[in-house]
Amino acid sequence: MINVYICVKQVPDSKTIETDPLTGSLIRESAGSVPNPADNDAISLLSQMQNNCPEIISAAITMGPKQARASLREALALGAMSAYHLDDPALGGSDSYITAYALSQTIMHIGKADYVICGEKSSDSDTGQVPGAIAEFLGFSCYYGIIEFIEIDAKSKSMIAVRENEGIRQTIQISSPAVLVPKSGAFPKLYSSMREKNAARKKDIIKISVSDLADSNPDSYGYNASLTKIHAMVAAAPKRSAKIIDSEYTDFIRELLCSENDESGNAIALSKAKCTDSKDLADGVFAAVHLGDTHITSELIGALQSEINASKVTVLCNEHYANDVKLIANEVIAFSSAGSSADDLLLEGVIDYIEEISPDAVLFPANVRGRWLSSKIAVRLKLGLTASCTGFIWEDNKLIQIRPAFEDRLMTAIYSTKKPALATVREEMFPEAKKADTEGKIIKKQVLAKYSEKYKIISEEAVKPAEKQFSDKVLVIGNAVSSKTDFDKLVKWAEDNEMTWGVTRPLIQGGLAPFEKQIGVSGTAVKAKLAILLGVSGSRKTMAGLRLVNTLLAINEDPDAEVFSQVDYGIIGDYKQILKG
């Protein structure tokens, strides 16, 4: 018998989410709720494991209000054998640390787990920290980035799976107990049939309260026990207002295409101003954890320098990376140890550093390893951790961490109740660190660490990252462009200017472009520095796909086109002129 538990979550439907126009806060009831999209990969993995091994006994677990039962029903319909609902008023306001604690308590209450499967992250809070923290609370290993299940051995309970993280694909043999985290979208999407739904409706859902748990103290849960608190919450969508450019616009566009300026219209930067106005200089003690990619670490330092004017940043890393970062760090603490894995060494090293120095904040990259490492440290030291930060403020000797939620529709400012604040930092958000005049001092530290991950690598290969459909600069071709000749010219113009291109829905319907090129609610959302919109009317559906573009410029003949109220630059005129420039 192999016990496999799957943690699922019912999340507000981010497509329909609304914010209060005055306060910017989320109108939670407005959203309706759906099973967390990433949980589908978890259920899909469970279903493959069950098909491979009849010895598996599975249960789905959720924590949340009554509508969370819908997620359990869905898990039951798709193969989970039983369902547990942790529902207690004491849980309200739990952050990811407390959520992981409550779920791990529930898992221990239900029975001995061999595997726990979690979706990569929830679409509402978007932290990706819960799986790692559950593993730490349970004392399990945690495997992120699983893209394929191969087999499970009923006798030894060990399994073989493929994982892919940061460009390395490994086939590994995993020993139980472990937390398994499939990569979002890696597993086939499962749909429950109406029959399965109806059968699931008839099954019992077992209700669990805090009083049932080993730690039955209500004060251990909920908002009061949480180590991070919300300072403010605002809608991320900035109001844009178009600056109208003269009809002789080709020079202006040329300039825009060449400039690297990404100030104007930056959704995330603008919202930060709304959270607070503080501009104190930060003279605290800050550290950044270096995992091997100097560019990423440079951004961590750059974040502290550009956002809060940090005077000194220490980089923590494994000994053999020390020379890579000494040019950007004021100080490098390099860990070494005999016979431990790189990750374990870093884990113990950072913990030693925090205990010895008690810094104000420690930053990690918001990638798989960064999330894994930070959530382990948070649990071990009982520290607050904020995920995927896109901004920082130094206020009253406290680091306020700004992060998007709900697929970037909301910005939240968060602070930790204890020092140091731990935060993972989203990539490509901050400038690189300033080059120091002198090399940072390297301090070597011996660390006592041992292997904690119980896996064997069967094979390993490097994989190329997938190419992005839309680059930094995007040409959006709208309905006003209806002739094939013009369309082809525009596509060529885009390619000549090193831009990628997309279209609005009518052009797909007109057969001018394939479905993959559609931008908008039912197409792709674009993250780019610049988008030029030609003959785009500016419907809500199209503009929703362009929300995260820093600078939007629209060219349209109709001065009353809706698009002009939603872009940074407007040109009233004929789009064809762009081809002459």
Next chain:
Amino acid sequence: MESNLISRLKSALGEDRVLTEQEQRTKRATDLLAIRLLQRHMGWKPTLPLCVVEPENTEELARAVAICRENKVPIIPYGGGSGVLGGAECRDTNAVVIDVKRLNKIGELSDEDLCITAEAGVMIKDLEAYVNEKGYILGHYPQSMDLAQMGGLVATRSIGQFSTQYGGIEDLLLGMEGVLPNGEVVEIKANPRKSAGPDLRHIFLGGEGFVGIVARVTVKVFPKPEATWKQAYRVEGTREGLEVIRKVMREGIKPAVVRLHDWLECEKPYGAFMEEDESLILFLCEGAKEKVRAEQEIIERVVGTDAISAGEKPVDIWLAHRNDAADEYEEYGKQGLLVDTIEISGNWSDIGNIYENTIDRVYDEVHEVLFLSGHSSHSYLNGTNIYFQIGAMPSPDMSSDDVEKLHRRIWDIIEEETVKNGGAIAHHHGIGKHRAKYMESELGSGLKMLKTIKKAFDPDFLMNPGTLINCD
């Protein structure tokens, strides 16, 4: 002949009114027939018309129709393209699409007579905005609000989400002008009511271009309502909910919105306001405050203890998201899901059976079905409609034709059960080409009458062939 026809149309209407570019023909070759959203991802390609004609006024429209008829080519009238039954879908490469989008002038609004005239190509959202600015409403809010045009709404016998108070388009249309298959123009005066033989408006209402094209309409407007009351109620199940609505409608009141959503439709949007497995009733009353208060009191008295209040929030959620479906459907197509909506109606004594039998049979017989839910959204003294929402996952080895068969299997069950239980095969989407198959079971001997009308007006079967009546 082809190029001859095109040059005749061009010389009669002007070069720029006759579009032959592939992109223009592709855009006007289809409507929103649900299965196409999926088939497009499976390599299905539309049949393109010979050309698209865009007349600018009734006279040009009449001239275009006459020329097509002389050349004996099929005509497909095209409005907003939001139909979901293939009424505007081209299935003949010789066909000429007549798009009325340039007939877009709005006439004067009469406060005294409470009506407004608009040409067929006026978008309903533009007309609504126009009358709103002057302090009125149209009272017609179909889910296709963003796409639909006035002519198309009349031609498909449309209904709006507030119909229980304001009525369907047939109650709102006072008079109109239309073009007959021989190019003649007919005007039907706008009057409050008349007793002058059979009502000729009904040749065009729901005619879907089968014997004529709507050119201009005069519709009612209403003063903006001053008060609103909203309330949701939880009920044990669909049957119980239908019973509550029946009792409310019996009182003779006309709340603008009376809806009942079954458990599956409630789970996502309203889960926070109810218990699992329950159904939800939504009421919205609007108008003068005394009238609204009276309706509220009657509803509260009739509902009594049969249902439990769930507050007004669910109604707000419905109002905010009532037109989101269109986007979702497109997304489903990309995921390989077949999604469709099928609306039927029935008397109070039949409607519960239609709902339950349909759901049971579809579950039993079509294993690809992932969801089948239903809501009642337009209620009357004598009965209501059920709007089924259905999703199915075709197996990966299915071809585009197989998917069409699967789609048809689901449709057959729903229409069969509806007719067997005394219901009507279509409540407000119309017939188009997809549903024509079921017209015999719907009309019985009446089908002969419809065919006779068709032949009398359109002996060569050139007007939107295959729509309403199969071309045999």
